[in-house]
Amino acid sequence: MSTRRSLLCIFMMITIAAVLHAAASGIFSMRGSVLLFADRGYGLQVVTPSGSQDMQLPVKIPVNYGDFKFPSLAPDGERVAWGFAVARNPSGQASPRFVLGIRSPAQQEWKTFGHFQEIGATAFSPDGSRVAFVSEQEDRKSALAILDLSTGAIATLSHPSAVAMSASLSWSPTGTQMAVEVQHGNQPSDIAIVDVKTENVKVIGKGVDPVWSPTGEWIAYSDEAREKCNLVRPDGTETKTVRNLGRIFGYRMFASGVVWSPDGKQLLLNEMKGEGPKIDVMLLDLASGEVKRKSRNGLPVFGWVRVKH
16 A cells, blocks of 8 residues: 555544544534534533644532533634632632633633622623623622733623623624623513623614624524524614524424624524433524534534634
């Protein structure tokens, strides 16, 4: 066998092994991209073209197995942000203390910021200089906060109040606005746009888990029943449904938000079957409407960015 053929066989064996390993782990890869996955056991998987990196929390506290809080991937694919519990409440109460953690897959330790009653979803700004997150203070009210990574300073926005803890959070491509889910007790949640400088709030619809497209043209979200994936313009016009799970045989629902492709032309959809917790991740092409399965009974995906050269 020639050297060239031998090398080709070795390459194919490595590729097949990598694909089989990813399938067994409930994850997958995308050409030239970095993907972020997470599981209910509170571990993260960062998948790159060269392999995958397992990122565990620094401590194990039982609360970490409760409501899942969404992690986020930096635009350069080299850092993740996640809110997690690190210690029991020093006052002796049952609830723990939470911090915002930032870590690179290449590092072994988390860098932590703040001290909160609880931390919800996180989102890196488009330039990677800031991280927005939902925090809960001592008064049990949730608020939108922003960490400046260059200084470590955390600013808390006064409005809107009642930002959903376990929901998607996203920035506009300009880094001046955010799309958030605002809860109203037993009433349907609002999809709202927040100006991070003026704190002005504009409601553009009803639904959950809003995610702004990288191009700025659309905001993707789910309806209250989590059966429809909709798109709406940032000004609240042109709402349209791009995937309806209610028309699919067997009960399914959207979970853990959606993930835009870096070019804004596709969506990765986390779809839960029955009671869960395993997820099928589907790739939706917005132009054609074609849907492809990327994983079955695997982990939800939370981030997708292009590899920086």
